Amino acid sequence: MSNQAEEDPMAKPTIAVEDLYNIRDTYFTANLDEKNSKLQKESDLALKLLDSVPPEQRKSPMQRATYEYLRGKILDVFPDYRKEAEDHLSKAVKLNPSLTDAWLCLGNCIWKKGDLSSAKNCFTLALSKGPNKKLLCQLSMLERKMAQGTENEAKLVEESIQHGREAITLDVKDGNSWYNLGNACLTSFFVTGAWDHSKLLQSLKAYQNAEKDERMKSNPDLYFNCATVNKYLENYERALSGFEAAALKDPGLNATDEVQKLVNLLDKLENMLRGHARAKRLASLVSLLDAVNLNSSYKRATIDLLSEGLNKAVAVVGKVLFFIKHESVAPIYYLVCDSNQICFVLSVYGIHNDAIKEGDQLTLLEPCYRYIDFSWKEKHYQFKSIRVDFLEQALVNGKAPAPRHAIRTSIYAQHKP
Amino acid sequence: MKPFTTFVFLFTLCVAVLPPLIVAHPTNVTKLIRQACAHTAHKALCVDTLAADPISQGAANKTGLALVALRVASQNASDITELIKASVNDPSLAPAVQQGLSDCMDNYVDAAQQLDDSLAALLAGAHDDLSIWVNVAIADSDSCEKSIQGFKTEMSKENVKFRMLCENALAIAKAVAVAGN
Secondary structure, eight states, X not given: OHHHHHHOTTHHHHHHHHHHHHHHHHOOOSOHHXXXXXXXXXXXXXHHHHHTSOGGGGOSHHHHHHHHHHHHHHHTTSSSXXXXXXXXXXXXXXXXXXXXXXXXXXXXXXXXXXXXXXXXXXXXXXXXXXXXXXXXXXXXXXXXXXXXXXXXXXXXXXXXXXXXXXXXXHOTXXXXXXXXXXXXXXXXXXXXXXXXXXXXXXXXXXXXXXXXXXXXXXXXXXXXXXXXHHHHTTOHHHHHHHHHHHHHHOGGGOHHHHHHHHHHHHHHHHHHHHHHHTOTTHHHHHTTGGGOOOOTTSEEEOGGGOOXXXXXXXXEEEEEEXXXXXXXXXXXXXXXEETTSOEEXXXXXXXXXXXXXXXXXXXXXXXXXXXXXXXXXXXXXXEEEEEEOSGGGEEETTBOOOGGXXXXXXXXXXXXX | OOHHHHHXXXXXXXXXXXXXXXXXXXXXXXXXXXXXXXXXSOHHHHHHHHHTOHHHHTOOSHHHHHHHHHHHHXXXXXXXXXXXXXXXXXXXXXXXXXXXXXXXXXXXXXXXXXXXXXXXXXXXXXXXXXXXXXXXXXXXXXXXXXXXXXXXXXXXXXXXXXXXXXXXXXXXXXXXXXXXX
């Protein structure tokens, strides 16, 4: 190490900058001011160390480029935009256009300013000099940001996924690249109407690969986003564990609120099921369900006959007892009862909540069935559940819902530049 | 008997009683198999593997052979998982060896899953995805190798063979991507 420092005057400041960014990425407190003051203190020390490099050792264009880059990077460690940081980073890339990391930092700095297209130019320009996983991940993330609210949102998110994949091909063991791909797939799930189950599974798989990288163990967003996917996949126990882990790693992430919301929802589902399983009026409510005619390509079944997962060429007929209000945008939950008077939870994705109302008779085609059975904090949850992912899977009062009932839900995975 | 020796003995026994994965049938080596294996780094293993699989004989193109190669690699991952399962709880093994093998078992469960994903990618014509999943499976095998470093076990041999099967499958799949069949 000392030999390297003697040869390269920028070696020590470079290590100091790495340490500074390590604090930014791994040190979390409930109080943001506390983190910012720690960053301020460490960045002051790093600047002091950088300025201690004798002027004669930063004379050549290459040395000056590195000096400007390190100075800009130190100043850009804070979450807000700093003009001074941009100036130094701009100087660095002018002096040495091959300094990839300087382009990366400059792009991030300009992104904070809100000039997204200029930030994208920085990333693409640097990538024209050769492939780089960090640049590809940032570009992928930026593309998702740029896609928000545009007409061709889904297409832009697909480009983001493509760049995410390219990053992984450069290093299949890099947890950050997998994490980025997981975020891209999760975003894609939402911008394409929040019904494509396979996108959630792709996202989950990417997060699981990210978790194999030891360096990602300190990333609370990974746990939070993975828990989000598990929530939508109705892997409730894993979701709760994930949110709890995220809350422990970063108290400022509001993951504790997510735990509480999910527990509230589960308690509500349990209570409603328990309250209506014994209701005397069930018999009269479901008496007409057996008379419902089914398309000959579907075999009629009640919920107790379903197998776990997708039930091909099967239809379940039920009566909607209640719409269950809760704190998340998706899915929509209903309490439904089949012809055997067995109540279950129906979770609906990609369909407007006015498409299905209390009292409606539902025919669920090729239902995806889950038996939920787990304990959390000494409370046991146990219920039957069917999920409907898109419009064509449900008939309401014998008719297919109108196409206008299909929805797009925009929820974005949490990620930081 | 020392724990390591016991493990090596047990492992060798398991390998001996398993039906052999590779049996060379020179008469079964079709022209297509030779062409496909020409793209691979481990040609002898490739020819033996494909020739031993009855499905290869009826394969009409390289895509069919790529499917077989991936399936063989996936099956190999599952076989390794079973091998480890049979010996991981042997009380005569040192705890560190048991832990290493347990980690390996997790790695190979994952690897088999990744190779199943790569099969799906091949069928969908998603060659970039295929490359990712096969490389992830190889990375899982590398992780296993790290877990057992310093222990004299038969696992290293298994890891090498698995890696070779994956590399061969990837090479054939790449040839398919370039040639389009």
